[in-house]
Amino acid sequence: MSRALYFLVAFVLILAALLLGLQVGSFEADLATIGQAFTQYDPDNNTHYAIVHLRLPRLLLALVVGASLAFCGYLMQAMVNNGLADPYLLGTASGASLGAVIVFFGFVEMTVAGIYMPPVFALAGAFVVTLVVVILGYRKRQLIPAQLLLAGIAISSLMTAVVGLLTFLSDSEGKLKSVIFWSMGSFERASWTVLPYPATALLVALLLFAFLQKQLNILLLGADRAQALGVPVAQTRWAILATVSIVTGFAVATSGPIGFVGLIIPHVTRGLMGTTGRSNLLFCAFVGGFFMLLCDLLSRILYPPAGLPIGIITSFFGVPFFVYLLSRKNYKFSS
Amino acid sequence: MERDAPMVALPFLHKRSYTLSLYLNRLIAFLLLLIAVACSQEKKQPTGEEVVLQDGLGREVRLPQPPKRVMAFASSMTEMLFAVCDTASIVGRTQQCDYPAEVYSKPIVNNYPVDFEQVLALKPDLIFTIEGMTPLDVAARLEELGIPVYYQKYRTVEDIFEGIEDIGRIMGRQQQASQLADSLRRQVQVIENRYKQQAQKQRVLAITWSDPIYVYGQNTILTDQLRILGAENAVQEVFDQPYPALTREYILKMNPDILLGGSIERLEKEFFSLYPELRKIDAYRNKRIYAPTGNLIERPGPRVVESIVELQGFLYP
Numbered sequence: 001m002s003r004a005l006y007f008l009v010a011f012v013l014i015l016a017a018l019l020l021g022l023q024v025g026s027f028e029a030d031l032a033t034i035g036q037a038f039t040q041y042d043p044d045n046n047t048h049y050a051i052v053h054l055r056l057p058r059l060l061l062a063l064v065v066g067a068s069l070a071f072c073g074y075l076m077q078a079m080v081n082n083g084l085a086d087p088y089l090l091g092t093a094s095g096a097s098l099g100a101v102i103v104f105f106g107f108v109e110m111t112v113a114g115i116y117m118p119p120v121f122a123l124a125g126a127f128v129v130t131l132v133v134v135i136l137g138y139r140k141r142q143l144i145p146a147q148l149l150l151a152g153i154a155i156s157s158l159m160t161a162v163v164g165l166l167t168f169l170s171d172s173e174g175k176l177k178s179v180i181f182w183s184m185g186s187f188e189r190a191s192w193t194v195l196p197y198p199a200t201a202l203l204v205a206l207l208l209f210a211f212l213q214k215q216l217n218i219l220l221l222g223a224d225r226a227q228a229l230g231v232p233v234a235q236t237r238w239a240i241l242a243t244v245s246i247v248t249g250f251a252v253a254t255s256g257p258i259g260f261v262g263l264i265i266p267h268v269t270r271g272l273m274g275t276t277g278r279s280n281l282l283f284c285a286f287v288g289g290f291f292m293l294l295c296d297l298l299s300r301i302l303y304p305p306a307g308l309p310i311g312i313i314t315s316f317f318g319v320p321f322f323v324y325l326l327s328r329k330n331y332k333f334s335s
Numbered sequence: 336m337e338r339d340a341p342m343v344a345l346p347f348l349h350k351r352s353y354t355l356s357l358y359l360n361r362l363i364a365f366l367l368l369l370i371a372v373a374c375s376q377e378k379k380q381p382t383g384e385e386v387v388l389q390d391g392l393g394r395e396v397r398l399p400q401p402p403k404r405v406m407a408f409a410s411s412m413t414e415m416l417f418a419v420c421d422t423a424s425i426v427g428r429t430q431q432c433d434y435p436a437e438v439y440s441k442p443i444v445n446n447y448p449v450d451f452e453q454v455l456a457l458k459p460d461l462i463f464t465i466e467g468m469t470p471l472d473v474a475a476r477l478e479e480l481g482i483p484v485y486y487q488k489y490r491t492v493e494d495i496f497e498g499i500e501d502i503g504r505i506m507g508r509q510q511q512a513s514q515l516a517d518s519l520r521r522q523v524q525v526i527e528n529r530y531k532q533q534a535q536k537q538r539v540l541a542i543t544w545s546d547p548i549y550v551y552g553q554n555t556i557l558t559d560q561l562r563i564l565g566a567e568n569a570v571q572e573v574f575d576q577p578y579p580a581l582t583r584e585y586i587l588k589m590n591p592d593i594l595l596g597g598s599i600e601r602l603e604k605e606f607f608s609l610y611p612e613l614r615k616i617d618a619y620r621n622k623r624i625y626a627p628t629g630n631l632i633e634r635p636g637p638r639v640v641e642s643i644v645e646l647q648g649f650l651y652p
Contacts, residue, residue, distance in 0.1 A: 306580040
């Protein structure tokens with residue numbers, strides 16, 4: 001299949017998943033009602049309201065977050081030249097968790113000036129931890145991927161331990177539920193006010209890397225050879241680092257640390273499009289978005305009304321496919 | 336010598352060391368002794384006073400004699416014990432117990448995770464608890480330590496009254512218990528009669544947590560309390576969990592008349608600012624938002640009537 005066809009299929013699948021997702025919920029809504037909700041929106045009709053203000057932002061957030069995580073996973077794997085990398089390697093997830101947990105456990109007011117604090121602190125936590133990891137991974141005026149990896153793992157473990165300690169010392173069951181719920185990911189808080197942040201971050205990043213895909217592929221040959229071929233390795237790494245931390249930060253802050261998507265979708269992309277396809281990054285975002293939409297849909301169909309935590313679904317349906325991919329003989333991480 | 340050692344079963348150790356085998360020998364002998372002691376204890380002759388009870392979960396609870404020293408692992412049951420028993424027979428309380436004031440004179444036992452040593456130090460003859468409060472494996476562990484655990488479970492307000500009478504029977508205080516239960520029953524009857532003919536049932540949603548949104552489900556006592564008041568739980572669907580998590584859309588569809596869970600100011604700040612979409616529900620539009628007292632609405636104890644009266648004030652201001 002040609003690349004254009006792949007994109008077309010992915011696009012159609014995403015549209016189909018969106019249309020299907022708009023029909024699932026507490027209010028009965030068939031395609032005609034959905035059409036009406038958009039063409040003749042009636043603010044007093046609660047079904048219309050639910051479709052436009054609850055379901056659509058939720059689905060779009062799932063799409064954006066799935067795309068963000070897959071995209072960042074692809075970048076990370078290319079940067080450290082290792083198929084085990086995922087976007088949380090920089091400590092984003094654990095930092096965000098710590099930030100959110102600090103609010104949930106009452107060290108900070110839940111709402112300050114009318115703004116709900118957990119996502120704000122999650123974002124701050126993600127950035128601070130990423131910064132620490134990057135400082136530790138920085139030697140002789142350049143980033144050393146292996147050191148970055150180790151620093152990420154070490155700092156993540158430390159953050160996880162702090163979260164564990166706070167959780168253990170928690171005095172209320174409600175707080176525990178918040179933390180557990182948060183740590184498995186959810187799109188339930190999606191709204192039109194939240195959506196623009198992760199969406200803007202993703203779109204800017206996609207645009208930036210539309211011009212860097214070639215460098216990224218050359219980077220897979222190793223830093224020395226890439227340098228010899230004229231790729232500014234250090235600058236490219238910095239660009240990846242900054243992009244991954246910002247895009248992942250927003251994704252995690254809005255929806256919690258959803259696992260596995262950032263690890264497997266890049267492999268799926270390479271499996272379908274080849275290791276060094278020219279539009280791999282964009283396609284990876286498409287596949288990630290579609291996969292997350294599908295998972296969100298499944299979660300709500302399997303366990304209405306609240307839906308199973310999204311992180312559980314991504315692993316349940318992602319892992320078998322990943323295992324299949326690994327067992328295929330003709331798939332290799334790099335060329 | 337080495338051949339007689341029991342460690343022949345561990346061939347990889349065979350030629351290692353003589354002292355180790357001797358140590359193992361002693362260890363095994365000691366373990367056998369322990370088992371023998373444990374068995375002999377279990378075969379202790381019944382004193383003739385042995386009490387065999389069946390608790391609310393259908394478990395058999397055996398007591399060597401009628402209980403003299405008891406405590407509860409649920410604050411609602413501590414309240415029941417204080418209402419029914421001789422205060423001197425109550426040996427401890429949990430960290431959440433705060434009613435009646437006399438509880439504060441009792442030593443604290445952490446009920447989750449259970450502080451087994453403190454339980455052993457207080458040596459109650461029996462521990463009362465409610466379904467879902469104490470895991471069954473914890474109860475099994477306590478029974479191994481010689482402290483039986485008695486469960487009660489309630490679905491309705493009447494179940495609570497029967498629970499009070501049940502405790503009375505076990506503790507030999509039938510009279511106090513049935514007097515209390517009957518007086519509570521009469522109070523409930525009066526309230527129930529008053530609202531029997533309620534034409535329009537108000538639908539009440541009670542939330543316990545805002546992120547995620549957890550609510551009082553259909554199979555909680557609140558549903559029965561609301562029925563007595565001629566109202567109904569807005570959550571009509573029965574979920575597996577007593578306190579299910581709900582989505583904004585689900586609540587929007589229920590459109591409850593009354594919301595319980597905090598003062599208007601507090602919910603405005605902690606709930607509606609987080610879910611502005613829910614400002615569309617009738618309870619918000621009509622400002623029918625109330626803050627029930629936490630240790631009343633949450634506790635299926637003798638103050639359940641007080642809780643009903645409090646709810647009455649919210650439903651019929």
